[in-house]
């Protein structure tokens with residue numbers, strides 16, 4: 001299957017923004033994949049494996065942790081905007097009769113051979129994990145409604161952890177270690193006065209934490225943006241309600257925020 005990859009069409013647009021402008025690219029890419037598979041129907045790389053071989057629950061979990069910070073996929077609950085919205089990538093093709101097995105092959109290919117000039121790292125998942133992720137994306141892309149059964153509970157709701165409470169002038173609000181665009185909790189409380197807010201980040205995804213008066217007031221302090229380690233900022237707060245949120249573009253919109261109550 002040396003044809004694959006080298007002959008595939010590549011989007012030439014820069015990665016930033018994602019969005020609907022990519023529809024034609026994906027339609028073309030999918031068509032290319034179909035054509036290549038038709039040409040080499042006997043080559044093993046093109047044989048379409050049934051979903052029975054894949055673990056969709058593991059696939060969803062891996063998708064959320066390895067792909068969701070860059071890609072929106074409604075059923076997975078991810079809202080990343082660095083790469084294309086994957087529901088939109090496949091919506092048109094699926095409505096025109098593209099099979100979900102083909103979507104699965106396209107996703108597997110993409111994981112192995114992303115655009116070298118794009119922002120998507122190569123081989124984020126390998127082997128069985130790659131097949132599981134591709135099977136999950138193929139199963140849910142552009143499908144309305146919600147995952148059901150065991151798939152529904154495969155991933156913990158973002159921000160649902162125990163509220164963070166200030167102790168001795170320190171308030172710790174970790175970024176979600178799962179790679180979801182969220183902090184572990186969306187609730188925090190502190191006493192009035194100086195507070196050092198610490199954000200440990202084990203996700204490998206760039207995040208920071210900023211504190212804003214109310215929900216749209218001035219930003220009173222912000223940590224550095226980091227992908228690993230712990231960043232902190234010290235703010236002096238009066239009684240009232242504040243919002244803590246991530247300033248990396250798209251992250252607040254994706255749900256990376258919470259309420260800090262000072263009293």
Ligand code: HEC
Pocket residue numbers: 011015022025026029063066067068069070071082083084086089106107110111114115116118119120121124125133134137
């Ligand atoms: C760091 C950000 C980032 C991560 C993480 C990432 N991607 Fe991407 N992805 C992109 C960008 C940017 C593009 C568009 C450029 C390209 O095709 O390589 C893209 C393209 C794609 C496409 C093609 C969509 C289209 O419309 O052409 C698919 C499918 C895809 N990614 C799936 C995945 C899967 C599955 C994962 C997880 C294993 C993943 N991506 C992880 C950034 C990312």
